Amino acid sequence: xxxxxxxxxxxxxxxxxxxxxxxxxxxxxxxxxxxxxxxxxxxxxxxxxxxxxxxxxxxxxxxxxxxxxxxxxxxxxxxxxxxxxxxxxxxxxxxxxx
Amino acid sequence: xxxxxxxxxxxxxxxxxxxxxxxxxxxxxxxxxxxxxxxxxxxxxxxxxxxxxxxxxxxxxxxxxxxxxxxxxxxxxxxxxxxxxxxxxxxxxxxxxxxxxxxxxxxxxxxxxxxxxxxxxxxxxxxxxxxxxxxxxxxxxxxxxxxxxxxxxxxxxxxxxxxxxxxxxxxxxxxxxxxxxxxxxxxxxxxxxxxxxxxxxxxxxxxxxxxxxxxxxxxxxxxxxxxxxxxxxxxxxxxxxxxxxxxxxxxxxxxxxxxxxxxxxxxxxxxxxxxxxxxxxxxxxxxxxxxxxxxxxxxxxxxxxxxxxxxxxxxxxxxxxxxxxxxxxxxxxxxxxxxxxxxxxxxxxxxxxxxxxxxxxxxxxxxxxxxxxxxxxxxxxxxxxxxxxxxxxxxxxxxxxxxxxxxxxxxxxxxxxxxxxxxxxxxxxxxxxxxxxxxxxxxxxxxxxxxxxxxxx
Numbered sequence: 001x002x003x004x005x006x007x008x009x010x011x012x013x014x015x016x017x018x019x020x021x022x023x024x025x026x027x028x029x030x031x032x033x034x035x036x037x038x039x040x041x042x043x044x045x046x047x048x049x050x051x052x053x054x055x056x057x058x059x060x061x062x063x064x065x066x067x068x069x070x071x072x073x074x075x076x077x078x079x080x081x082x083x084x085x086x087x088x089x090x091x092x093x094x095x096x097x098x
Numbered sequence: 099x100x101x102x103x104x105x106x107x108x109x110x111x112x113x114x115x116x117x118x119x120x121x122x123x124x125x126x127x128x129x130x131x132x133x134x135x136x137x138x139x140x141x142x143x144x145x146x147x148x149x150x151x152x153x154x155x156x157x158x159x160x161x162x163x164x165x166x167x168x169x170x171x172x173x174x175x176x177x178x179x180x181x182x183x184x185x186x187x188x189x190x191x192x193x194x195x196x197x198x199x200x201x202x203x204x205x206x207x208x209x210x211x212x213x214x215x216x217x218x219x220x221x222x223x224x225x226x227x228x229x230x231x232x233x234x235x236x237x238x239x240x241x242x243x244x245x246x247x248x249x250x251x252x253x254x255x256x257x258x259x260x261x262x263x264x265x266x267x268x269x270x271x272x273x274x275x276x277x278x279x280x281x282x283x284x285x286x287x288x289x290x291x292x293x294x295x296x297x298x299x300x301x302x303x304x305x306x307x308x309x310x311x312x313x314x315x316x317x318x319x320x321x322x323x324x325x326x327x328x329x330x331x332x333x334x335x336x337x338x339x340x341x342x343x344x345x346x347x348x349x350x351x352x353x354x355x356x357x358x359x360x361x362x363x364x365x366x367x368x369x370x371x372x373x374x375x376x377x378x379x380x381x382x383x384x385x386x387x388x389x390x391x392x393x394x395x396x397x398x399x400x401x402x403x404x405x406x407x408x409x410x411x412x413x414x415x416x417x418x419x420x421x422x423x424x425x426x427x428x429x430x431x432x433x434x435x436x437x438x439x440x441x442x443x444x445x446x447x448x449x450x451x452x453x454x455x456x457x458x459x460x461x462x463x464x465x466x467x468x469x470x471x472x473x474x475x476x477x478x479x480x481x482x483x484x485x486x487x488x489x490x491x492x493x494x495x496x497x498x499x500x501x502x503x504x505x506x507x508x509x510x511x512x513x514x515x516x517x518x519x520x521x522x523x524x525x526x527x528x529x530x531x532x533x534x535x536x537x538x539x540x541x542x543x544x545x546x547x548x549x550x551x552x553x554x555x
Contacts, residue, residue: 004212007324007332014320014333017115018340025122027352027436027461030345030443035184036121036131037341038312040114042138043334044194044319045161046107046145047326051201052160053151061278062204063153067160069197072228074164076191077142081135082172083183088127090450 032087039080045073099147106144107330113137114334118341124456141330164190177451178408181440182238185308188315189231195224195318196285202325203271203281213325214272220321222264222288227311227318229292234304234311237296238440247297260291295361303360305441306350310357313342352436354499384535386544389476389511390551396473398429400465402504403445404438406479406515410541413452416478419545420454422552432458433465433475433502435483466503475507478541481514485526496524510534513544 025033052066117134120126146154168187175183199221203214236242248256267284274280299307316338323331350357393399401420407413420430432454439445446459460468469475477484484504487494504510505528512529514536528534537544 010329010332011320011336014336015340018118018337018342019344021115021119021337022122022341022344025345025348026124027348027442028434028446028456028459029122029124029127030349030352031180031184031439031441031447032127032443033118033121034309034312034342034345034441034443035180036134037118037316037338037345038184038188038191039131039138040118040134040334041188041191041312041316041319041338043110043114043141043331044191044198044315044322046141047198047319047322047328047331048194049142049145049157049161050148050151050326050328051198052153052157053148054205055153055201056205057152059204062201063156065197065200065204066153067156069194069201070157070160071164072190072197073194074161075168076187076194077138077168078165079168079172079183079187079190081131081138082169083175083180083187084131085128085135086172087177087180087447087450088121088131090447091124091127092450092453092455 032084032091035080035084035087039077039084042073042077042080045070045077048073099149103144103148104329106140107328110137110141110330111333113140115337118337177448178440179239180444180447181305181308182235185231185234185238185304185311188308188312189228189235192224192227192231192311192315192318195315195322196221196228196288197224198322198326199224199318200281200285202322204278211272215268216321217325218268218272218284220318220325221285222268223314223321224318225285225288226292226295227314229289230296231292231308231311233293233296234308237301238304242297247294250298253298257291257295260287260294264288264291299360303353303355305444306346306353306355306357306360308441309342309346309349310361313339313346316340316342349442352442381529381536382534384511384537386537386539386547387551389535389537390548390555392509392511393423393428393474393476393548394426394552394555396428398431398468398472399423399474399476400431400433400469400472400504400507402433402435402438402475402477402480402484402502403449404435404478404480404483405440405445406481407541408439408445408448408479410479410515412478412541412545413448413454415542415545415549417449417452417454419549419552420458422549426552430458431460431465431468433460433462433504435462435480435502436500438480438483462500462502469503469506472507473509475504475510476513477504477510478513478545481526482524484528485524486531487524487527491527494524504528505531505534508533511537513537513539513541515540 048069055062117130120130199217202217320335488499488501
């Protein structure tokens with residue numbers, strides 16, 4: 001596993017990054033940004049795939065839970081992307097339009 | 099292969115952060131999601147080549163089912179239903195994190211004590227986020243109506259007991275040899291906690307809660323990332339956890355609610371016992387033709403849309419009206435209260451859908467100084483957010499909430515279906531003011547009539 005303290009450093013730096021990156025977001029983008037960050041944690045699909053991929057093929061319980069996990073994670077990724085993209089696509093400036 | 103996978107994960111993490119950065123400005127937001135999407139695609143594809151993976155058939159089937167269902171629902175959902183869809187997709191992510199935790203705990207023996215602990219914590223957070231988000235989804239869809247499961251004064255105690263039991267069970271599970279039954283009980287209890295905690299929170303506070311669950315899912319993903327040795331998950335999860343926490347605070351602030359208030363007071367449940375004092379004056383009705391004249395010959399018009407407008411699907415008509423007015427030389431601006439719509443920013447999305455450019459849309463701070471110069475403030479489907487009681491009446495439940503000063507415009511026109519009160523059940527003194535006229539009717543119908551009348555002038 002990633003060495004204890006290295007993991008802690010990654011954790012700390014990522015937390016500050018997350019905080020900084022959106023610290024000046026205007027209210028008009030709250031909803032899309034929430035949806036966008038919702039998409040980003042869809043990376044859980046990668047973990048769900050590994051969990052299912054390394055599950056013991058003999059244990060139907062592990063397989064069942066892993067299977068459900070991958071379904072849910074895939075829903076998170078695709079749903080999050082589709083919805084965010086639809087919202088952001090609509091944001092237009094009047095200057096570009098005219 | 100290992101190096102290649104790590105390179106892919108590393109680029110995914112970079113793309114996520116850059117993507118989120120771009121998503122925080124309206125000019126670059128569109129690219130942002132595409133960047134993040136590219137990172138995600140690379141990370142998912144490369145994961146298929148992880149060493150020693152099995153069960154490919156199951157995996158591909160699950161991905162196909164999950165993404166297929168989400169694709170269809172995501173494309174179909176109307177913009178008005180966005181908040182609950184985000185809750186649903188977020189819940190799925192939490193559920194997935196819980197599933198990872200469960201699988202890793204079931205494998206048990208191959209992991210050490212610390213890793214099992216992390217899997218348990220991450221799994222529990224994910225499970226709470228899952229069931230909580232589902233309840234939030236149900237509440238916003240009106241599928242779940244009732245308030246708290248327990249009397250209000252007991253709620254806090256019960257929350258603490260359940261949380262304590264969860265911690266005890268978790269400790270037992272991690273230290274002792276994890277029995278299958280114990281693991282399942284642990285997750286069931288975590289799911290139950292999500293439900294118990296979410297039930298008493300009212301519909302108006304749901305956006306803040308959804309945002310909080312979004313942050314929690316991020317955290318859960320980060321924990322499971324530690325378990326699986328997956329840096330991309332740790333980074334993406336933590337970034338979302340932190341960004342989500344900040345976003346939750348910003349939203350709570352925009353709604354004039356503190357986070358503790360939202361979580362523990364249960365005030366958001368509509369309180370009906372508000373004393374309705376007799377209002378001075380009366381509501382004065384007006385005809386569409388008069389409103390049309392008033393607006394067409396005005397210099398400045400500010401339109402204040404509320405969620406009622408979106409319910410009536412009137413946003414396209416309102417924008418059409420605004421274009422007509424602008425063609426006549428009227429300056430039209432849109433004023434949006436942070437809680438217009440069903441969550442901060444939701445109304446902007448709805449107006450954007452109707453084609454309103456975002457630089458015609460103004461925030462509360464930007465526009466409030468301009469109301470006194472406006473000839474007409476057209477309020478459609480909004481109520482509490484323009485109630486001057488919030489400024490003056492200390493006994494009002496909405497006292498202190500920042501509002502749009504629409505009452506300061508020379509003329510105020512309110513398009514409203516009937517005489518009812520707003521979301522909070524509070525009477526609106528604006529409707530009784532001397533400079534205010536009521537245009538009764540369905541939002542979309544009235545907007546069409548206004549368009550018709552303005553064209554006829």
